[in-house]
Amino acid sequence: MEKNTPQKKSSILRFFPFTKGFRLSFILSLLLVLIGVVANYLTPQVIRITVDSVIGNEPFALPEFIMNMVNKIGGRNALVKHIFICASASLILAAIAAVSDFFAKRCLAISCEGTAKRIRDRLFSHIQRLPYNWHNKNQTGDIIQRCTTDVETIMNFMNEQLTVLLRTVFLIVVALLFMFPMNTKLSLIALGFLPVTVAYSMIFYYLTAKNFQAADECEGQLTAITQENLTGVRVVRAFGREKFELDKFHAKNQEFTDRWKKLGRVMGWNWGIGDIISSAQIIVICIFGVIFTVHGELTSGEFLAFVSYNSMLVWPVRMLGRVLAELSKTSISATRLFEILDAEEEKDCENPYTGEIKGDIEFKNVSFSYVEGADTVQNISFKVKEGTTLGILGATGSGKSTLMYLLDRLYELPEGNGEISIGGIDIRKMRIEDLRRQIGIVLQEPFLFSKSFKDTIADGAGTNSLEEVRKYADFAVIDDTIQTFAEGYDTQIGERGVTISGGQKQRVAIARMLMQNTPIKIFDDSLSAVDMETDAKIRESIKNNVNGTTIIIAHRITTIMNADKIIVLDKGRLVQEGTHDELIKTEGIYKKIYDTQRAAD
Helix, strand or coil, rough: CCCCCCCCCCCHHHHHHHEEEEEEHHHHHHHHHHHHHHHCCCCHHHHHHHHHHHHHHCCCCHHHHHHHHHHHCCCHHHHHHHHHHHHHHHHHHHHHHHHHHHHHHHHHHHHHHHHHHHHHHHHHHHHHCHHHHHHHHHHHHHHHHHHHHHHHHHHHHHHHHHHHHHHHHHHHHHHHHHHHHHHHHHHHHHHHHHHHHHHHHHHHHHHHHHHHHHHHHHHHHHHHHHHHHHCHHHHHCCCCCHHHHHHHHHHHEEEEHHHHHHHHHHEEEEHHHHHHHHHHHHHHHHHHHHHHHHHHCCCHHHHHHHHHHHHHHHHHHHHHHHHHHHHHHHHHHHHHHHHHHHEEEEEEEECECCCCCCEEEEEEEECCCCCCCEEEEEEEEEECCCCEEEEEECCCCCCCCHHHHCCCCCCCCCCCCEEEECCCHHHHHHHHHHHCCCCEEEECCCCCCCCHHHHHHHHCCCCCCHHHHHHHHHHHCCCHHHHHCCCCCHHHHCHHHCCCHHHHHHHHHHHCCCCCCCEEEEEEECCCCCHHHHHHHHHHHHHHHCCCCCEEEECCCCCCCCCCEEEECCCEEEEEEEHHHHHCCCCHHHHHHHHHHHCCC
């Protein structure tokens, strides 16, 4: 995946716009968390008052409105006789805390799931608009891993760790508000462990981030290997590559396992050191608490309450290390997602041409290279008159398909590298969507989605009328073949068309393209897998039934010999141009291929 310029703003904070519409739920969850924290921290106060002022003789230290309520029911004597009132107060506070926690998690789940859905929608929408070249440079498996696992990592942090982080902050603040009035010295001792915990947590934050990034990238590579193996299962079986693929997978899987083991060791040290610090804090507080109680600086009730507060404080602070570790993982996932979101989408020029796209297709001095310094096509010029058929012949790598990719703007022709126009309008000045709606392409290895024959052929046509589908299937000479399947046009053709032959796949793709009824039709060596007889039938059918401008790329001369014009490419250059009759009378590549293929036939 190509790296983009680092953003000054944290990648995690850049997700804030995705929370729009869910922020009220998020704020409500924070308020409920705060209510739950306060309710939990009031419980030790009930215990302190019960021990010191109900069972003991210490004066009540309660707010005036609570004292008025106590006096109305009979004061301290009533509480002594009905001690269950104190227990009930503890239960009520526990119930408030539980209910607050339940609704806080519910509100947070609503906001987190909604945000995650929006992120996934944005990612998928953005990927649909990324240039074809971007997809060629990035592995499908790695993209899938980023859009699933990394989104899940971010959602889990928001749904779980963010709550813990906010709860920890609330707990520390509220605990200190209750602890300092009881005993300042003991509170300072407890507070002294906080910077130690934060310091070691930050160290492990960076260690975790470094190791998680390596593990996450390795997981993307492992996903890519799995995806390639599954989609290329025919090649694996045909060439007996099972052992090679297994060895490759085992090697990457071992690397993936080793990286997660290393990450596990880092997390283990994190938890181990945290446990030592937490245990030390509890022991130290208990020792000094006993000393202060013996010397009369702390009442028994205050000691019990203080120990409760310290125990309640230790675990959240201890969790701070885990939260920071998860934060580092989330930061890496966010960065990986924004490497996709920051990739530049295909863009139309300012004030694009929106009129009707029709007329002659013309290439003027077109040069293009995939790699800098190595031109794939060089200074090519030719014209295709509207409604005619152009044949393109050339060896593999001569630039035939590249010209069609440029015409469809799958690759952008750089300024200064010539011009491609339709009806005199430079295609770079047209809206990409409008241009591609005018062009239908059938590739040599077409991609078929896992649908029925009927739905596959009708894909993108705006109608799935069986009558219409059969009409175009007949044009592609595939109707009779489909009828031989048990379920006919309702037969599922399988993922990527694996359940049908290469020739059948090509003919289904041709029927799909023809049904879209585009003015410009491109056949990129799309008859290579059919026999010569079927090839002739398809060409005859298209000639008699289909209108528009047609471009046929082929290696067989019989496929293009009836074209109105033929161009011959060699090493990225246009070396011959004319009709079949003209070219076979001229010494050159075309005549050599014609003589060779005729002799073979």
